[in-house]
Amino acid sequence: MFRDVIGVLTSWDEYELVVIGRDRTESRIPVDRLVAGKPVPPFPARRGELPAASPTxxxxxxxxxxxxLEREQLGDWTLRAAAGFTKRANSVQALGDPGLPLPEALAAVRAWYAARALPALVEVTSPGTDPALAALLDGLEQLTRAHLQTAPLAPLARPVPGAELVRLAxxxxxxxxxxxxxxxxxxxMLLAARQLLHGGPSVWFAQVPxxxxxxPLAIGRCVIDGPWAHFSAVEVSPAARRRGLATAxxxxxxxRAAEEGARAGYLQVEADNDGALALYDRLGFTTSHTYHYVRLPQA
Structure with a gap:
């Protein structure tokens, strides 16, 4: 007569409830069919070593x-464009062999971005980027130095005060x-930003209403991809800061990432964001590597 549905309750109106299961299956339940409901604790996060992964x-x-939104390969390099929304999505990820001599490859990068009326930015990863390329770019304008940090997921997934206030969607x-x-x-750009934010293998948005x-008082975004969970867009309203909401x-x-099988988390944070770095340090994140962007001169 009855069946159970377990997952995240993402909406509830006068007609139906929507529940997203661990496998991302969406269940729509008519309100008049609901018999009972109760909170269920999240599936425990698995402990263990971080999955092996190089900076590249x-x-x-x-x-x-x-x-x-737009990606094109140049050998092992990936040219990326998203109408100018963030440097991460509007730069060439220059990892590996472009299949051309480096001066020719950089000329191709400049032409590709010029055709889209975007500045030609090169993402330089340390370690990871070819030292010959790094030397060639030395002396050009550098922008936005950042850290990529990692942490085990199990400690992050422990319940903390305020976590019960967070709503997921x-x-x-x-x-x-x-x-x-x-x-x-x-x-x-705004359209590209919305599309980008919703892109990825398994995307979740959090907010404290x-x-x-x-x-909202606080928000965050997480993308789950196999054993890894990528955290981003963690923001707290100025009036609600120092209440532990970012941690919540x-x-x-x-x-939620642990429910889907993730074992480790990572994030990208700008090197001069002292407040965020202090938070992530308390949460157990450590730096795997750094990266920055170099602006190529116009063709």
Whole structure:
């Protein structure tokens, strides 16, 4: 007569409930068929060593969790464009052999981005980028130095005060986007940003709702890809800071990632973001490697 549905309750209106299971299966349950419901603790995160991954592998993994709308291969290099939304999605990931002499490859990069009216940016990973390429780019304008950090997932997924306030969804609503400051830019860039944020193998959005339907107090995003969970877009409203909400968002997202089999987390944080670095240090993240961008001169 009855059957159980276990998962994340993502919506509930006067007609139906929507529940997303561990395998991303969506169940729509008519309200008049609901007999009972109760909170179920998340599936425990598996403990163990971090999965083996080199800086090159982690950078490529991160690119898949922040997927540019337009991608093209130049040998092993990946040219990426997303109407100018973030340097990560509008730069060439220069890892491996481009299949051309380096000066010719860089000329091809400049032409590709010029055709899209975008600056030609090269992502330089240390270690990871060919030293010959790094030497060739030395002296050019450098932008946005960042760390890629990793941590075991099990400690992150432990319940913390405030985690019960976090709501998860598979799509970002207008409140989430507003706290992420996705309000300025060309229509093409805003559309690209929405598409990019929802791209990836298994994407989840977290938010701590504000009062009376106002702007969320905190948000975050997580993309689960096999054993790895990529955390990004963790923001807290200025009026709600120092209340542990960023930690609560990370905990809820990590618990969900563990439900889908992830064992490790990683994130990308700018080197001058002292507040975020302090938070991630407390949560057990350590730096795997650094990367930055170099702007090529115009052709």
């Amino acid at each position: 592998e982690l950078q490529r993994l991160a690119a898949g969790s922040w997927p540019a 598979t799509a970002a609503d207008e409140g989430w986007l507003a706290l992420y400051h996705l309000t300025a830019g060309s229509p093409q 504000g009062e009376a339907g106002g702007e 968002v990370m905990s809820a997202l990590a618990a």
